[in-house]
Amino acid sequence: MTDSKYSIMLFRCDLRLMDNAALFSANDFGEILPVYIHEPSENITHDWSIGGASQWWLHHSLQHLNEQLTSVSQPLAYFKTTPHKAISSILINLCEKNGCTRIFWNRRYEPHHIEHDKALKMELKKHDIEVHSFNNNLLSEPWHQFTKQGTPFKVFTPYWRHCKNRFATDLPVPIPLSKPDFRTPKKTWHIEDGLSLQELELLPSNPDWSKSINVQWQAGEQSAQQKWEEFQESSINHYDEARNIPSISGTSLLSPHLAFGEISTRQIWHDATQLQMHNHTRTDDLNRYLSEIGWREFSYYQLFHFPDLPKNNFNPRFDKFHWDTNNDLLKAWQQGKTGYPLVDAGMRELWQTGYMHNRVRMVVASFLCKDLLIHWQEGAKWFWDTLLDADLASNSASWQWCAGCGADASPFFRIFNPITQSEKFDAAGIYLRKWLPELAKLSNKHIHKPWEAPIEALEQAGIVLGKTYPYPIVDHKLARLEALDRYKDLKTLES
Numbered sequence: 001m002t003d004s005k006y007s008i009m010l011f012r013c014d015l016r017l018m019d020n021a022a023l024f025s026a027n028d029f030g031e032i033l034p035v036y037i038h039e040p041s042e043n044i045t046h047d048w049s050i051g052g053a054s055q056w057w058l059h060h061s062l063q064h065l066n067e068q069l070t071s072v073s074q075p076l077a078y079f080k081t082t083p084h085k086a087i088s089s090i091l092i093n094l095c096e097k098n099g100c101t102r103i104f105w106n107r108r109y110e111p112h113h114i115e116h117d118k119a120l121k122m123e124l125k126k127h128d129i130e131v132h133s134f135n136n137n138l139l140s141e142p143w144h145q146f147t148k149q150g151t152p153f154k155v156f157t158p159y160w161r162h163c164k165n166r167f168a169t170d171l172p173v174p175i176p177l178s179k180p181d182f183r184t185p186k187k188t189w190h191i192e193d194g195l196s197l198q199e200l201e202l203l204p205s206n207p208d209w210s211k212s213i214n215v216q217w218q219a220g221e222q223s224a225q226q227k228w229e230e231f232q233e234s235s236i237n238h239y240d241e242a243r244n245i246p247s248i249s250g251t252s253l254l255s256p257h258l259a260f261g262e263i264s265t266r267q268i269w270h271d272a273t274q275l276q277m278h279n280h281t282r283t284d285d286l287n288r289y290l291s292e293i294g295w296r297e298f299s300y301y302q303l304f305h306f307p308d309l310p311k312n313n314f315n316p317r318f319d320k321f322h323w324d325t326n327n328d329l330l331k332a333w334q335q336g337k338t339g340y341p342l343v344d345a346g347m348r349e350l351w352q353t354g355y356m357h358n359r360v361r362m363v364v365a366s367f368l369c370k371d372l373l374i375h376w377q378e379g380a381k382w383f384w385d386t387l388l389d390a391d392l393a394s395n396s397a398s399w400q401w402c403a404g405c406g407a408d409a410s411p412f413f414r415i416f417n418p419i420t421q422s423e424k425f426d427a428a429g430i431y432l433r434k435w436l437p438e439l440a441k442l443s444n445k446h447i448h449k450p451w452e453a454p455i456e457a458l459e460q461a462g463i464v465l466g467k468t469y470p471y472p473i474v475d476h477k478l479a480r481l482e483a484l485d486r487y488k489d490l491k492t493l494e495s
Ligand SMILES: Cc1cc2nc3c(=O)[nH]c(=O)nc-3n(C[C@H](O)[C@H](O)[C@H](O)COP(=O)(O)OP(=O)(O)OC[C@H]3O[C@@H](n4cnc5c(N)ncnc54)[C@H](O)[C@@H]3O)c2cc1C
Pocket: 243, 251, 252, 253, 254, 255, 256, 258, 259, 292, 293, 294, 295, 296, 297, 299, 356, 357, 358, 361, 362, 365, 383, 387, 389, 390, 391, 392, 394, 395, 396, 398, 399, 402
């Protein structure tokens, strides 16, 4: 095929126009066709097809991206793979019909995506189609950062110390509005076999559980930018302290936007650095926020260097750990019916909104792994399906951290006490009352442990334990001792 002035921009985990390196560069070569190709789970060979909550987000994010593209350039063309039509054949067909010789995309870092993209690149090359790929999801390529010994970092603090001055050295790129081929496209594209967004079938139908999520969230780049603006103007100034309080808006709530690439961490990094230079924000708050972005980066770094992270214990000692299989306990945890109010409030927040506060994520994860002694992978799977921000790197790394088997993990013997965590971080029970209305009338003293409330207090609050709210499914003190015993067993097995 001869060189042409037509290219394809393949959107994947970068559903934005601002600071989109592949999109920006593609427009240097002439006109582009923006494309999104959905791979339904039945056509996927790996275990990590997109979860239910994320599919909902994806639908709305694509809708928003298409509206933006239509208003400034060329609408998004949608396709879907079938058992007989792989991504490569869709792209080759599009290139042939439209005379395109180049495809632009931003890189993905999940092991199955890396493999897939390598094979795709080779296949396209066979058809004389060039691929131009860019880093647009991370602050630094994971293969650029190593310890002095040339090995990958395993501990966050030295990684962070090493990287923070090396991150995001390039400036974010603007929306390519200055490029005439983007602003005034002329070509009529042959996309007769393209689909509508509805035909991608991303929305839940029977039952439609998305109503409460709809109220709370707005997907898309515009909403991401607005949230980031608002956060810089207000909450970032108290972040260091406020980020631990689940009842207030103390965090940026950007995670689903970041998971779908609706805003880049490079932009966040540069904006935050500007704030710091102009002394607009307390250093402690800003550094803490940037270090959380650093944890996201470190999660991707771990996933790249240890591709088995979603499947295997990072610390192989834990391969011999004796986990329990108990579907009743797992179900009680998933449904927010453990009898421990902070755990239940978190799990119900997750079910109803597709989100859970980070402090509560740590508590519910510790409870599953250490009180119920259920394998961290069961929790990771549930989160994968129910979180709007489900992200293979952060989810796998965080679950392993909580279970004690991850890189730089919280030690196994650090077992969160769901009662004291509740008393400390939600002393007035505001978060508990929001998600557990059946406990709303209990006093602040008793709401964290209703089973210890006097019978009159329960009666006055309209609570019948075992009926309107469950008794604790395990005794935390005994469960903790059992977990520590199992941990000791590991040492015995090793000696
Ligand atoms: C068991 C468990 C599972 C998790 N699964 C996910 C997941 O699938 N996807 C996900 O994005 N986050 C996950 N997290 C990390 C964290 O809980 C969320 O990123 C955070 O709650 C999102 O809220 P926010 O955007 O308001 O965060 P902010 O506090 O405003 O932080 C800003 C950004 O930094 C990143 N970040 C913050 N904390 C972490 C962290 N501990 N690890 C990695 N990145 C972090 C996120 O991208 C976040 O949006 C998990 C944490 C735990 C304990």
